Amino acid sequence: MPAPSAASPLRRHANVVFILGLYAASALACFALKGTEGLLSGLARARDLAGVMLPVILPALILAGLVQAGVARERISRWLGANSGLRGLVLATLAGIATSGGPMAAFPLVLALAAGGADRGALIACIAA
16 A cells, blocks of 8 residues: 655645735735735734734744643643533633733733643633633
């Protein structure tokens, strides 16, 4: 039996390709409706928004990577997993409260916890805190 072939680069990055397509379609629509001035205004607003969001998201991504690399999956599952009960919900809520920056900063951490085996209820508690 032949070895399974690796997925094509386009298939592996389908989400990125889709988002880039949305960017291109949005830019074309903005240019068609508002001209060059509208397109440049939109790009300037995007730059300003990135200046506000990147200082929040970048540390959150670093924290999420450190959690995935530094905390054993068994530990996350034990403390925040399906059998953690009320303790897991309280710990997830405290983690959400401690995450400054709101949901923008919480989602990378929640993704890392989900990969580590945290329960859905704990993940929702972390985001909602």
